[in-house]
Amino acid sequence: MRYKKPFSKMTEETKKLFISYNHVHQLCKEAADKIRKLDIDYIIAIGGGGFIPARILRTFLKEPGKPSKRIFAIILSLYEDANTVSTTVEEVGSKVKRIQWINYGDSGIDLINKKVLIIDEVDDTRTTLHYALNELQGDAQEQARRMGLKDSNTEFFIYVLHNKLKPKKADLPASIMDGKHYIASRDVPDCWIAYPWESNDIAYQQKMAEEQGNDI
Amino acid sequence: MRYKKPFSKMTEETKKLFISYNHVHQLCKEAADKIRKLDIDYIIAIGGGGFIPARILRTFLKEPGKPSKRIFAIILSLYEDANTVSTTVEEVGSKVKRIQWINYGDSGIDLINKKVLIIDEVDDTRTTLHYALNELQGDAQEQARRMGLKDSNTEFFIYVLHNKLKPKKADLPASIMDGKHYIASRDVPDCWIAYPWESNDIAYQQKMAEEQGNDI
Numbered sequence: 394m395r396y397k398k399p400f401s402k403m404t405e406e407t408k409k410l411f412i413s414y415n416h417v418h419q420l421c422k423e424a425a426d427k428i429r430k431l432d433i434d435y436i437i438a439i440g441g442g443g444f445i446p447a448r449i450l451r452t453f454l455k456e457p458g459k460p461s462k463r464i465f466a467i468i469l470s471l472y473e474d475a476n477t478v479s480t481t482v483e484e485v486g487s488k489v490k491r492i493q494w495i496n497y498g499d500s501g502i503d504l505i506n507k508k509v510l511i512i513d514e515v516d517d518t519r520t521t522l523h524y525a526l527n528e529l530q531g532d533a534q535e536q537a538r539r540m541g542l543k544d545s546n547t548e549f550f551i552y553v554l555h556n557k558l559k560p561k562k563a564d565l566p567a568s569i570m571d572g573k574h575y576i577a578s579r580d581v582p583d584c585w586i587a588y589p590w591e592s593n594d595i596a597y598q599q600k601m602a603e604e605q606g607n608d609i
Numbered sequence: 610m611r612y613k614k615p616f617s618k619m620t621e622e623t624k625k626l627f628i629s630y631n632h633v634h635q636l637c638k639e640a641a642d643k644i645r646k647l648d649i650d651y652i653i654a655i656g657g658g659g660f661i662p663a664r665i666l667r668t669f670l671k672e673p674g675k676p677s678k679r680i681f682a683i684i685l686s687l688y689e690d691a692n693t694v695s696t697t698v699e700e701v702g703s704k705v706k707r708i709q710w711i712n713y714g715d716s717g718i719d720l721i722n723k724k725v726l727i728i729d730e731v732d733d734t735r736t737t738l739h740y741a742l743n744e745l746q747g748d749a750q751e752q753a754r755r756m757g758l759k760d761s762n763t764e765f766f767i768y769v770l771h772n773k774l775k776p777k778k779a780d781l782p783a784s785i786m787d788g789k790h791y792i793a794s795r796d797v798p799d800c801w802i803a804y805p806w807e808s809n810d811i812a813y814q815q816k817m818a819e820e821q822g823n824d825i
Contacts, residue, residue: 413630414629414630414631414634414805415630415805415811415812415815418630418805418806418808418811419811422809422811438660438682440664440680440682441663441664441667441677441680444654444660444661444663444664444680444682445660445661445664445806447657447660448656448657448660448661448806449806451657452806452807452808452809453809461657463684463708464656464657464660464684465684465709466654466656466660466682466709468679468680468681490715490716491712491715491716492679492712492715492716493681493682493711493712493716494712494715495709496707496708496709496710496712500706500707500708500709589630589631589634590634590661590664590665590668591668592634592668593638593668593669595631595634595635595638595825596631596825599631609811609812
């Protein structure tokens with residue numbers, strides 16, 4: 394889905410899309426209606442951008458009488474700064490450093506036969522999602538190999554609040570981009586998305602989000 | 610600091626303290642003024658409740674020209690559900706299971722000589738904070754031992770949005786409760802705190818937070 398109103402209201406000066414917290418909350422709620430049907434086993438939040446949508450989404454995926462979906466947080470070193478716009482593939486090393494990862498050993502979990510939802514706030518150049526998926530697929534294969542299985546049979550899904558419609562610098566496989574495994578709450582042009590958690594002035598953020606119609 | 614207004618407005622029916630996202634944002638901003646002076650090396654968010662304040666706080670701790678503070682996420686099994694009120698120490702096993710932890714090996718980080726800020730949303734019975742600190746102190750000691758050091762010289766700090774004024778079921782050491790290492794944005798009576806990320810109806814949440822004066 395695309396936004397209807399805000400882009401006409403984005404001034405030349407700012408070229409920013411202002412998003413309120415309550416709007417993020419509503420996007421997660423809306424997405425949960427789709428995601429609930431997928432019967433996810435684990436949520437993997439890519440930090441730090443994925444932390445907030447992941448935590449909110451968990452609320453909407455909670456089923457009465459069942460424990461909350463488990464959220465794991467992963468952090469890759471190739472995508473450190475909150476300033477997504479200036480991150481280019483040139484700046485990003487091809488070597489992926491796992492700053493934080495899933496403790497398969499300690500937690501006793503594995504990815505075999507699991508449905509796993511990877512969450513980030515934005516699909517900008519697609520580089521982070523590409524690397525995250527790649528690493529997790531590698532883990533799943535390795536776990537299958539150790540158990541003497543041919544295939545891990547892991548099903549990965551991706552959820553982002555916003556997908557920027559722009560040339561991507563990395564791809565996601567066809568198994569993800571099949572219309573069922575990749576969910577973006579909103580497609581947006583290639584603009585600066587001002588998320589509320591990056592704001593130094595939340596009153597201004599709120600005002601701008603309201604003006605652009607992204608307040609709820 | 611205590612809230613002045615909201616408790617008089619809490620009806621007998623709800624006995625809930627409604628908090629808006631923008632209010633959480635402002636609490637983090639206010640706390641950052643204190644925390645900035647501590648020159649923290651790492652943020653450790655206790656999941657899922659600590660994820661959101663940790664991500665927001667990182668924005669306010671960012672210094673120009675320096676990388677963002679690194680956030681690690683940890684999850685203990687003794688505090689699974691978002692429903693903090695019903696969690697009693699009886700329900701909680703004394704065995705701590707590290708569902709998610711810091712990848713000291715992969716990430717190449719350690720706690721030696723570091724200033725570490727542990728973040729959670731609420732200090733309710735204090736059980737989670739007690740165990741989290743205990744485990745992290747153990748890690749630091751183990752790292753010191755391996756390096757042949759007498760002491761890890763790690764300085765731990767704790768930040769929570771809300772501290773409930775009630776008998777606690779676990780203690781924090783004097784080194785934390787010395788007036789400098791434990792920061793709670795607001796002390797509150799023993800009530801139900803309705804955080805926005807747990808809300809199924811964000812418009813109602815916002816309305817109630819505004820009525821109670823916790824909207825910004």
